[in-house]
Amino acid sequence: MKELILKTELHSFRTCREFAETFALGADDLILTIRPLYEKYFLPLSLPLKALFIEDFGLGEPTDTMTDAMIDAAEKAGFRRLIAAGGGSVIDIAKVVAAAGGKHTDELYAAPSEIRRSKGFVILPATCGTGSEVTNISIINRTRVGTKMGLVSDALFADAAALIPELLEGLPYESFAASSADALIHAVESALSPKATPFSKLLSYRAIEMIISNYSVIAAKGREARIEMLASFLAAANYAGIAFGTAGCAAVHALSYPLGGKYHVPHGESNYAVFTGVMKNYIEIKKDGEMAVMMGFIASLLGAEPSEAWDGLDTLLGRILPKRSLREYGVREDELEEFADSVIECQQRLMANSFVPLDKDRVLKIYRELY
Numbered sequence: 615m616k617e618l619i620l621k622t623e624l625h626s627f628r629t630c631r632e633f634a635e636t637f638a639l640g641a642d643d644l645i646l647t648i649r650p651l652y653e654k655y656f657l658p659l660s661l662p663l664k665a666l667f668i669e670d671f672g673l674g675e676p677t678d679t680m681t682d683a684m685i686d687a688a689e690k691a692g693f694r695r696l697i698a699a700g701g702g703s704v705i706d707i708a709k710v711v712a713a714a715g716g717k718h719t720d721e722l723y724a725a726p727s728e729i730r731r732s733k734g735f736v737i738l739p740a741t742c743g744t745g746s747e748v749t750n751i752s753i754i755n756r757t758r759v760g761t762k763m764g765l766v767s768d769a770l771f772a773d774a775a776a777l778i779p780e781l782l783e784g785l786p787y788e789s790f791a792a793s794s795a796d797a798l799i800h801a802v803e804s805a806l807s808p809k810a811t812p813f814s815k816l817l818s819y820r821a822i823e824m825i826i827s828n829y830s831v832i833a834a835k836g837r838e839a840r841i842e843m844l845a846s847f848l849a850a851a852n853y854a855g856i857a858f859g860t861a862g863c864a865a866v867h868a869l870s871y872p873l874g875g876k877y878h879v880p881h882g883e884s885n886y887a888v889f890t891g892v893m894k895n896y897i898e899i900k901k902d903g904e905m906a907v908m909m910g911f912i913a914s915l916l917g918a919e920p921s922e923a924w925d926g927l928d929t930l931l932g933r934i935l936p937k938r939s940l941r942e943y944g945v946r947e948d949e950l951e952e953f954a955d956s957v958i959e960c961q962q963r964l965m966a967n968s969f970v971p972l973d974k975d976r977v978l979k980i981y982r983e984l985y
């Protein structure tokens with residue numbers, strides 16, 4: 615039994631300058647990032663780096679067409695090592711670009727086991743959410759298929775990841791809130807997964823504790839209080855990333871993909887929209903086992919009774935990031951069935967990790983409750 619999968623070497627630095635010196639960044643490196651991060655943290659270092667900016671290829675979350683265009687641009691620029699500095703979108707695209715080897719997105723999805731990466735690859739997360747710096751998954755909106763899907767291959771693991779809190783200082787509050795909620799959801803889903811192990815659960819529960827404690831401080835002191843806690847959020851997101859890299863994410867992520875794919879709701883926010891709705895349905899089916907452990911743990915952090923864990927967490931999360939109904943995102947009621955079909959057809963990779971199996975009727979029930 616695999617207890618913990620961690621194939622990426624982990625580093626932490628106070629600043630990008632320290633990272634650049636240790637990793638000897640130079641002319642063979644191509645940095646894939648967004649322009650504001652590059653101008654603020656890398657341009658002042660006067661390095662002979664090549665750079666690609668995702669906003670030049672499209673806005674919003676990564677699509678197959680954006681990714682294909684970036685594969686071509688990276689190939690043209692030439693590089694020996696790819697440095698990804700950014701949030702989930704940058705990292706998802708960079709994983710595919712680093713491993714593409716002349717292929718395009720659809721070809722890579724068609725045969726993930728054949729993907730081989732010949733280039734060096736380093737990830738610097740600039741949000742505190744995805745944990746994607748330590749996983750082998752890239753989520754791309756496959757516009758030609760009509761939903762977001764995960765591409766999974768060990769070739770997508772980076773050689774190294776560096777946690778640099780400086781990179782999060784300019785992160786807008788809304789992005790901070792959505793990404794840290796995503797990290798919390800990774801921690802909860804991985805702990806409840808049937809594939810969880812004692813090692814992955816150590817990381818899941820520690821991440822939950824850190825994020826809920828930090829959220830309580832923000833709820834009490836205000837948004838600016840987060841700045842002092844960025845290193846803690848970055849570490850918690852990484853713990854949760856390692857945990858779900860082993861145990862997987864589950865139904866929350868599965869149900870969020872049709873919403874994110876069709877209505878372009880950012881990943882963290884679309885997960886948040888369905889999170890406690892899924893948890894409340896789990897406990898209608900099964901309240902004992904790991905769910906009892908989880909509810910007791912969350913309740914102890916909130917100073918509540920275990921039976922109030924999900925409502926209490928909803929209240930705390932609502933003070934960090936307002937929750938919206940599916941209707942408020944523009945979803946039509948007649949689309950819910952289509953969403954449920956898409957989850958059952960396209961997201962079995964995630965649904966297999968659910969705390970208890972959820973069939974199409976249950977998925978539709980959850981969507982209706984969240985409508």
Ligand SMILES: [Fe+2]
Nearest residue numbers: 744796800881
């Ligand atoms: Fe996520």
